Amino acid sequence: MPSVTDLQQQSSKISSNNSGKSTPPPQQISSISTGNTTDTTNADPITQVILMLEKKQRNLGKRKEKLESYEEEAKAGKELNKDQKDALAKYSEVLGQIECVKDISEQLKKIQTEATKSQKRLHKQAAEEKRLLVAQRLREYAQLRYLLDHRPTSLKSEESSLLDELARVVIPCDVSLNTITRCVDTVLSIYQGGPSSSTIKNLTGRTSHELRDILEQLIKQCESSSSSNDTSTNQQTLFIETAKQTPLIVDNQSTTSDSVLPQREQHKQQQQQSNDNNDGKILFYY
Structure with missing residues (x-):
């Protein structure tokens, strides 16, 4: 060890x-x-x-x-x-x-x-860029739907037919995933291009750029007509509110003793005349 x-x-x-x-x-x-x-x-x-x-x-x-x-x-x-x-x-x-x-x-x-x-x-x-892009796409779709639902009165027959064709491919006919996806792809192909651009070309006879220009012009017409209607409505509303808020002015003239005395004298004369008439009626009955 x-x-x-x-x-x-x-x-x-x-x-x-x-x-x-x-x-x-x-x-x-x-x-x-x-x-x-x-x-x-x-x-x-x-x-x-x-x-x-x-x-x-x-x-x-x-x-x-x-x-x-x-x-x-x-x-x-x-x-x-x-x-x-x-x-x-x-x-x-x-x-x-x-x-x-x-x-x-x-x-x-x-x-x-x-x-x-x-x-x-x-x-x-x-x-943030992604959020802004999504917001822009949603804004464009909302404008397109408004255009399809509220068409300008000055539409040409060709423009009306074009909107009819777009409504059939943009507005979904059901809530199935395939239908919704097809409608979304169509809208995206209009505003940013994509695989459905050829479908837009075959359907409308125009490229995505040409179709987008036409839609922007029609949307501007809707905005101008809507803004004019809003302006007239706002003017009417403003006039009504102004009339409601305007106080009623009554011209109350100051009553002086000079104007009150003649009225009292006139009232006394009318009362005296009434009494004389009553006295005459009483004498006649006697």
Whole structure:
């Protein structure tokens, strides 16, 4: 059975052989690190570089602690072997590597933060552009439906026939998915082109651009007639509201004593005449 002294010498020999080298991580840490590597295979390159630098920084920190232990042993009077002395001579170099790796890692983290913010802005901008495009398509479809339902009175026979043909392919006859999809594709082919452009050409004898120009002119006619009707209606409503809000002005002339006295005299004369008539009637009966 080996003595305690033999065990200490064996441990010192193993430590001297590993001097200047990073301590290998335990099996559990290695498995965790492997799991993290598996999780970060799909990460962006900047994240992978940051993780690599953090691992390098941890290893350098362990090496720094080992060299500091050698320095403490040397201060305590223990004689270091050649490998330990060579490793301790690189202490300042290890400190410089730690600072360099730390600085690069911090810079990459800042770059990653800015890249994340920029990516969010791009996603937000793309979502807003998509929303505006969808709103534009819906606006165009609403205008087209209004044109088909409220046709101008000044339509030509050719334009009326064209709207009839469009109504059959734009307005769905049922709510089935195929019918709705076909109607949507037709509207999209009118305003932005697409696979149904040939169908529009065969149906109307015009290209999507020509058909769009005709529809825009007819929609403008509907807008002008609608705006004129709204203007007249607003004027009538404004006139009625103004009449309701205008107070009734009554010319109340001030009554003075000069105008009241003649009225009193006239009233007395009428009353006196009435009394005289009554007296005459009484005498006649007597």
